[in-house]
Amino acid sequence: MKFELSKYYIQDISEKLERKDFKILKAELSELHHADIAELIEELDDEEGKLLFELFEDEDSAEILIELDDENREVVLEDLTSQEIAEMLIENLDSDDAADIIADLPSYKKEEVLAHIEDIDHASDIVDLLSYPENTAGGLMAKELIHVNDKWSILRCVSEMRKQAEDVDKVYTIYVVDDNRILLGTLSLKKLLLSPEKNLIKNIYNEKVISVKANFDDEEVANIMDKYDLIVLPVVDDLNRLIGRITIDDVVDVMKEEAMEDYNKASGISEQVDSSDNIVTLTRARLPWLLIGLMGGIMGAQVMGIFDIANNIELAFFTPLIAAMGGNVGVQSAAIIVQGLASNSLGMDTLGERLFKELGVAMLNGVICSAIIMLITFLLGYPSAIYFTVSISIMAVIIFAALFGTFVPLALNKYKIDPALATGPFITTVNDVLGLFIYFMIGKLFLDL
Amino acid sequence: MKFELSKYYIQDISEKLERKDFKILKAELSELHHADIAELIEELDDEEGKLLFELFEDEDSAEILIELDDENREVVLEDLTSQEIAEMLIENLDSDDAADIIADLPSYKKEEVLAHIEDIDHASDIVDLLSYPENTAGGLMAKELIHVNDKWSILRCVSEMRKQAEDVDKVYTIYVVDDNRILLGTLSLKKLLLSPEKNLIKNIYNEKVISVKANFDDEEVANIMDKYDLIVLPVVDDLNRLIGRITIDDVVDVMKEEAMEDYNKASGISEQVDSSDNIVTLTRARLPWLLIGLMGGIMGAQVMGIFDIANNIELAFFTPLIAAMGGNVGVQSAAIIVQGLASNSLGMDTLGERLFKELGVAMLNGVICSAIIMLITFLLGYPSAIYFTVSISIMAVIIFAALFGTFVPLALNKYKIDPALATGPFITTVNDVLGLFIYFMIGKLFLDL
Numbered sequence: 001m002k003f004e005l006s007k008y009y010i011q012d013i014s015e016k017l018e019r020k021d022f023k024i025l026k027a028e029l030s031e032l033h034h035a036d037i038a039e040l041i042e043e044l045d046d047e048e049g050k051l052l053f054e055l056f057e058d059e060d061s062a063e064i065l066i067e068l069d070d071e072n073r074e075v076v077l078e079d080l081t082s083q084e085i086a087e088m089l090i091e092n093l094d095s096d097d098a099a100d101i102i103a104d105l106p107s108y109k110k111e112e113v114l115a116h117i118e119d120i121d122h123a124s125d126i127v128d129l130l131s132y133p134e135n136t137a138g139g140l141m142a143k144e145l146i147h148v149n150d151k152w153s154i155l156r157c158v159s160e161m162r163k164q165a166e167d168v169d170k171v172y173t174i175y176v177v178d179d180n181r182i183l184l185g186t187l188s189l190k191k192l193l194l195s196p197e198k199n200l201i202k203n204i205y206n207e208k209v210i211s212v213k214a215n216f217d218d219e220e221v222a223n224i225m226d227k228y229d230l231i232v233l234p235v236v237d238d239l240n241r242l243i244g245r246i247t248i249d250d251v252v253d254v255m256k257e258e259a260m261e262d263y264n265k266a267s268g269i270s271e272q273v274d275s276s277d278n279i280v281t282l283t284r285a286r287l288p289w290l291l292i293g294l295m296g297g298i299m300g301a302q303v304m305g306i307f308d309i310a311n312n313i314e315l316a317f318f319t320p321l322i323a324a325m326g327g328n329v330g331v332q333s334a335a336i337i338v339q340g341l342a343s344n345s346l347g348m349d350t351l352g353e354r355l356f357k358e359l360g361v362a363m364l365n366g367v368i369c370s371a372i373i374m375l376i377t378f379l380l381g382y383p384s385a386i387y388f389t390v391s392i393s394i395m396a397v398i399i400f401a402a403l404f405g406t407f408v409p410l411a412l413n414k415y416k417i418d419p420a421l422a423t424g425p426f427i428t429t430v431n432d433v434l435g436l437f438i439y440f441m442i443g444k445l446f447l448d449l
Numbered sequence: 450m451k452f453e454l455s456k457y458y459i460q461d462i463s464e465k466l467e468r469k470d471f472k473i474l475k476a477e478l479s480e481l482h483h484a485d486i487a488e489l490i491e492e493l494d495d496e497e498g499k500l501l502f503e504l505f506e507d508e509d510s511a512e513i514l515i516e517l518d519d520e521n522r523e524v525v526l527e528d529l530t531s532q533e534i535a536e537m538l539i540e541n542l543d544s545d546d547a548a549d550i551i552a553d554l555p556s557y558k559k560e561e562v563l564a565h566i567e568d569i570d571h572a573s574d575i576v577d578l579l580s581y582p583e584n585t586a587g588g589l590m591a592k593e594l595i596h597v598n599d600k601w602s603i604l605r606c607v608s609e610m611r612k613q614a615e616d617v618d619k620v621y622t623i624y625v626v627d628d629n630r631i632l633l634g635t636l637s638l639k640k641l642l643l644s645p646e647k648n649l650i651k652n653i654y655n656e657k658v659i660s661v662k663a664n665f666d667d668e669e670v671a672n673i674m675d676k677y678d679l680i681v682l683p684v685v686d687d688l689n690r691l692i693g694r695i696t697i698d699d700v701v702d703v704m705k706e707e708a709m710e711d712y713n714k715a716s717g718i719s720e721q722v723d724s725s726d727n728i729v730t731l732t733r734a735r736l737p738w739l740l741i742g743l744m745g746g747i748m749g750a751q752v753m754g755i756f757d758i759a760n761n762i763e764l765a766f767f768t769p770l771i772a773a774m775g776g777n778v779g780v781q782s783a784a785i786i787v788q789g790l791a792s793n794s795l796g797m798d799t800l801g802e803r804l805f806k807e808l809g810v811a812m813l814n815g816v817i818c819s820a821i822i823m824l825i826t827f828l829l830g831y832p833s834a835i836y837f838t839v840s841i842s843i844m845a846v847i848i849f850a851a852l853f854g855t856f857v858p859l860a861l862n863k864y865k866i867d868p869a870l871a872t873g874p875f876i877t878t879v880n881d882v883l884g885l886f887i888y889f890m891i892g893k894l895f896l897d898l
Contacts, residue, residue, distance in 0.1 A: 033659065035676050162642045171638045172621070172680070189620045189638065193611045210482065226705075227484050229698040231621070231680055248697050249678040255701070256675075259708035260788065266715045267784030267872060268777050275789035279809040286781050287814055290847075293777050294818055297770020298825055304766045316765035317753045320881060321746020323769040324776070328717050328742050328874055332735050335716030339709065340724040360728040365736055369743055376747055398739075423716060425777055432769060 010043050017048050026055050034060065038067035046075045062092035070104065077101075082109055086116030095122065096142035096250070099129035129244075137221050138214035140251065141235045141244030144168045147175040150184055150202040154195050157187075172232040175242055176205040183234055183242045185209045211236045214243060221246060222254045223344060262342060266335060266423040289425040296429030300436050307440045307449040314382060315443055318390050319436060325369070325394060326401045326435030327428040333358055333405030334422040341409065341419050355406055362402035366395040385446040393439040400438060401431045459492050466497050475504050483509065487516035495524045511541035514550065522553070531558055535565030544571065545591035545699070548578035578693075586670050587663035589700065590684045590693030593617045596624040599633050599651040603644055606636075621681040624691055625654040632683055632691045634658045660685045663692060670695060671703045672793060711791060715784060715872040738874040745878030749885050756889045756898040763831060764892055767839050768885060770822075774843060775850045775884030776877040778814070782807055782854030783871040790858065790868050804855055811851035815844040834895040842888040849887060850880045 016025050029037055029052075037056070041049040041064070053076045056064055065073060077085060085105075090098045090113060102110055117123040125143040132138025146164045148157045157174075165171060174187040185207040195204050211234040212221055225233055225248060233251075235244040261272065268289035273282055300323065309316050337354075340346040346354075374391035382390075408427055409419035421427075443449055465474050478486055478501075486505070490498040490513070502525045505513055514522060526534060534554075539547045539562060551559055566572040574592035581587025595613045597606045606623075614620060623636040634656040644653050660683040661670055674682055674697060682700075684693040710721065717738035722731055749772065758765050786803075789795040795803075823840035831839075857876055858868035870876075892898050 033657070033677055035678075158642070165639045165642045168639065170680075171642075190614045190617065193607070193614045193620075208482070226701060228482055229484075231619075231697060248680060248701070252675060252697070252701060252704070256704065256708070256792075259705070259712070263708070263712050263715060263784065263788065266712060268781050269784060273785065275785050275795055275803075279806065279813060282785070282806075282810045283813045286778075286810070287817060289781070290774065290777060290814055290818055291821070293773050294770070294822060294843075297767065297773055298822070298829075300769040301766035302829075305763075309765065310759065310762045313759045313762070313765070314754075316758065316762070316768070317750035318746065319765070320749045320768050320772040320885060321743070323773060324742050324746055324878070324881060325739065327773070327776075328739060329735075332717050332738070335712065335718060336722065336724050336731070339712065343705075346724055354724075357728065357731075361731045361735065364728060364732040365739055368736060369739055372740070373743060373747070380747075380751075394743075429773070432773060436769060 005039060005043060010040070013040060013052070014044060014048050017044075017051050022055060025052075029055070034063035035067045037064050038072075041076070042069060042072050050076055050079065058088060059092045062089045062097075065089055065101065066093065066097045073101070073104070077105070082112035083116045085109075086113045087118070090117055090126070091119060091122065094142050094144050095125040095129055096140070098122070099126050102126060103130060103134070132214060135218045136214065137212045137216040137218065137235050137246060138244070140218055140221060140246045140254070141214070142247070143244050145175060145234075145242070145245045146171055146173075147177050147181070147242060148187065148201055150176050150178060150200075150205065152201050153197065154192065154199050154201070154204075155197040157192070157201055158197075170247075172247065173234075173245075175234055175245075176201055177242050180239075181241045183209065183211055183236050183240055186234075209234065211240075211242075212246075213238065218251075218254045219258060222251045222258065225251050226255070227344075258342070262338060262420040262423075265418075265420040266331065266338075268425045292425050292429050296425075296432050299433045303433060303436050303440065307443070309440075309449065312385075312443070312447045312449065314386050315389065315440075315447065315449075318386075318393075319439070321373075321390075322393055322397055322435050322439045323432040326397045326431035329362070329365070329398050329401040330405035330427050330431040331423055333362075333402045334409050334419075334427060337406055337409040338420050338423055341413055351407075351410055354410070355403055358402050358406040359399065362399045365402075366398040369398060370395040389439070389443045389446050393435075393442045396438050396442060397431075397435040401435065404431060404434075454488060454492060459489070462489060462501070463493060463497050466493075466500050471504060474501075478504070483512040484516045486513050487521075490525070491518060491521050499525055499528060507537060508541045511538045511546075514538055515542065515546045519553065522550070526550075526554070531561035532565045534558075535562045536567070539566055539575070540568060540571065543591045543593050544574040544578055545589070547571070548575045551575060552579060552583070581663060584667045585663065586661045586665040586667065586684050586695060587693070589667055589670060589695045589703070590663070591696070592693050594624060594683075594691070594694045595620055595622075596626050596630070596691060597636065597650055599625050599627060599649075599654065601650050602646065603641065603648050603650070603653075604646040606641070606650055607646075619696075621696065622683075622694075624683055624694075625650055626691050629688075630690045632658065632660055632685050632689055635683075658683065660689075661695075662687065667700075667703045668707060671700045671707065674700050675704070676793075707791070711787060711869040711872075714867075714869040715780065715787075717874045741874050741878050745874075745881050748882045752882060752885050752889065756892070758889075758898065761834075761892070761896045761898065763835050764838065764889075764896065764898075767835075767842075768888070770839075771842055771846055771884050771888045772881040774818070775846045775880035778811070778847050778850040779854035779876050779880040780872050782811075782851045783858050783868075783876060786855055786858040787869050787872055790862055800856075800859055803859070804852055807851050807855040808848065811848045814851075815847040818847060819844040838888070838892045838895050842884075842891045845887050845891060846880075846884040850884065853880060853883075 041052055044052060049072060053061060053064065102113055105113060114123055114127065144167055146161055146168055148160060176184045176187050178184055185205045186209050187201060187205045191204050210224065210228055212224060214235050214237060231248050233246045234242055235246060237243050269285050270288045273285040370391045373394050374387050377387040377390055405427065409422035412422055413419040440449060490501055493501060498521060502510065502513065551562055554562060563572055563576065593616055595610055595617055597609060625633045625636050627633055634654045635658050636650060636654045640653050659673065659677055661673060663684050663686060680697050682695045683691055684695060686692050718734050719737045722734040819840045822843050823836050826836035826839055854876065858871035861871055862868040889898060
């Protein structure tokens with residue numbers, strides 16, 4: 001039941017491919033789930049992957065195709081004619097998956113493939129879907145759904161559902177619409193099973209239905225489905241007419257991408273990368289943040305150059321500590337805000353209330369860290385001017401960085417800029433440099449700088 | 450359709466509560482979704498929240514209860530007797546939600562509530578579920594499901610389903626079992642709708658069914674549901690007998706928590722906190738990482754004390770830069786590995802291959818950063834010994850931190866320790882200190898340290 005890829009298994013498959021043991025392979029692989037076969041193709045080299053993909057037909061190959069990652073999908077598609085893509089693959093896919101595949105094709109091929117789809121309704125559904133931007137409710141939805149008229153009886157409803165079900169892969173909910181296809185509500189399968197056959201739909205359907213418009217942002221769709229624990233969400237046009245439905249599996253991908261993007265930003269990685277990407281892509285994703293750090297470091301060096309630290313060399317020993325504390329506290333503060341914004345859990349507090357609370361946290365952390373550093377530097381035998389400077393600076397830097405780290409993501413969010421940027425090296429670097437400046441200014445009070 | 454909380458709206462509700470306009474309130478709020486009412490209760494103060502909660506009855510109050518966060522749930526439950534909890538709330542909940550509520554009760558109340566549940570099957574389902582640890586498939590599953598025997602005809606199947614559907618809130622899938630309740634497969638609603646009534650289930654059900662055992666880890670369950678795009682997943686015992694089902698909405702919460710935990714670790718926050726937590730909780734979550742940073746800073750100061758930098762004061766100017774670069778590169782490298790491990794996308798590469806690739810990325814980043822810093826420090830008029838030391842050190846530190854950042858999470862993972870720890874301040878701090886050491890050792894080649 002559980003499928004594990006091993007080097008040995010891949011080796012075995014690739015030998016069978018080389019020996020052209022296609023029958024044995026096909027029998028063996030037909031036991032697997034499409035997602036597992038896709039994973040296998042991704043691990044084989046391009047030519048072997050193509051061979052393996054070609055073992056399957058129609059629905060199977062269509063299902064495998066949608067599980068493949070972009071790179072491997074391109075590889076298996078490149079040798080197929082537009083007619084093959086249309087007839088073997090697209091005809092066997094739901095409208096949303098079909099639209100995703102077609103959207104990634106080179107534009108000349110796009111039109112060819114669309115022209116080869118025999119089922120004209122399917123083709124028109126796909127063309128419809130292609131018109132919505134990828135990151136909107138319209139871009140996520142599929143056209144296949146079951147809808148019934150509120151004036152029908154249960155009996156008629158079941159017989160109409162039978163007709164519609166041929167085109168629908170999985171039935172999650174039955175939508176109730178009026179004569180103009182305006183969404184009225186939903187009918188649960190349970191009600192359908194439990195009600196007498198002559199009952200009218202309008203007497204038993206549920207009027208409380210949550211829907212979204214096609215132009216809703218995909219993150220908004222994800223938040224709604226998550227908040228209301230929805231498995232499937234109807235999409236309507238501006239006249240409230242039912243035009244499609246979004247299922248949770250597509251939205252899970254949106255949620256994961258969102259979480260990954262925020263994580264990347266907090267880790268100083270600027271684009272969506274994967275450990276399997278090549279060295280140049282990985283470098284390009286990482287270099288920008290390193291360059292920001294580099295500039296910060298140079299600015300830090302210039303700040304230190306302003307002050308006369310040659311006679312107070314021990315002050316220099318603590319510069320990495322001051323810079324690190326500023327950076328760490330700033331990231332912590334910003335991360336809590338970024339998470340709160342992402343999960344809509346910030347509640348009703350105003351900026352002032354939030355900064356005040358952060359001030360409390362910072363003071364508490366600051367007093368503790370400051371006391372510890374004073375004790376340790378005293379025990380290590382540093383002169384009093386040093387341990388006063390270091391411990392007071394730690395306190396000041398923690399408070400400054402906490403307030404700055406709270407303020408920046410809230411301000412970015414207000415101006416519709418992604419607040420997660422505030423957790424990245426940019427703010428860390430600013431905190432580093434300003435922290436150093438605060439440190440030497442405080443040092444000036446005790447020492448001749 | 451879209452519900453937005455505003456300060457004004459909350460004010461209005463709280464005034465109506467004070468004036469005891471309960472009828473108006475009830476009519477107004479009955480339009481809202483349970484999740485919205487829960488959100489409203491969370492924003493009101495405790496007493497008002499309780500009053501509002503008590504406006505609702507039976508199913509409504511049960512549904513609102515499960516949407517409340519732990520803190521507010523405790524508040525509304527504390528005034529209710531065990532009998533009220535059992536009869537008003539627990540009886541109206543699915544077994545999984547009921548078990549979650551009961552698990553959080555103080556232990557004396559737990560038994561009382563269980564004793565007051567009138568439906569003995571429901572009580573026994575809940576007791577069953579309470580025996581599974583929270584973070585396992587058993588802890589996530591619900592007992593309510595629809596199962597049919599493979600020997601039945603469609604007609605019998607539909608009539609049996611009607612009986613079972615009374616207890617099942619939402620019907621997602623029909624499970625096919627044999628006489629011993631051993632899971633054989635699933636029956637799609639589509640097949641049920643499209644097949645003639647006399648057909649036998651065994652001729653039309655789908656044998657390819659993915660299931661999990663009750664002791665599977667919740668993260669594993671989340672990965673399986675995500676990979677195979679499942680909405681619902683059956684849970685079986687060691688004899689492969691069907692004992693429950695997990696729905697995707699519960700698993701979405703697991704995925705979100707996982708992503709949040711990793712994010713917290715990368716941001717230096719050590720427990721699950723929320724911006725609404727109190728100052729002490731927030732401080733406790735943040736202090737450990739700050740203390741690690743503090744220790745690192747002190748060690749860094751000691752490292753600098755070893756070398757005679759008083760005569761080469763300009764070298765000290767670049768210590769924050771060196772430390773920051775080591776930290777940033779280490780976090781970037783570790784984050785890519787942590788993500789790869791979390792999404793199972795690391796593929797088949799060995800440790801050696803991965804380190805080799807990382808070496809490539811590090812060399813490319815290192816050469817670029819090193820060239821830039823050399824140019825800038827040259828232009829700023831630093832002596833050649835300084836710009837050689839700084840630029841060579843940057844290169845060395847980037848390479849060291851990248852390899853270290855790649856190695857540590859892989860090693861932690863091998864020994865079943867959470868690899869996300871490697872993105873936190875611990876590794877950053879080690880990188881900082883070792884980076885400084887490397888820097889001064891290189892400086893020794895050019896300068897008299």
